[in-house]
Amino acid sequence: MTDSPEAKKPTHDEFRIQIDRIHYVVTKSQMTGAELRQVPETPIGPERDLFEVVPGNPDKKLADTDVVEIRNGKRFFTAPGHINPGRRG
Secondary structure (H helix, E strand, C coil), X not given: CCCCHHHHCCCCCCEEEEECCEEEEECCCEEEHHHHHCCCCCCCCCCXXXXXXXXXXXXXXXXXXXXXXXCCCCEEEEEECCCCCCCCC
């Protein structure tokens, strides 16, 4: 099978999202938190929490099993999972 010009056109199944202000293209309309963690070139480790930006509402912390509806412009960010206060001494 040869590559036709039609094969190079973006499909309607591509969604542009952001994780930590970096743009990515994904092809699934639903993704779990675990799948989203694998999107960056260096996957998001367990030491960081993943949040969905919810305009006008508090951001939503995503568990690995949570399913998110993906659409163009959807934004996510990560934050340290544990804040270690400075030691007193």
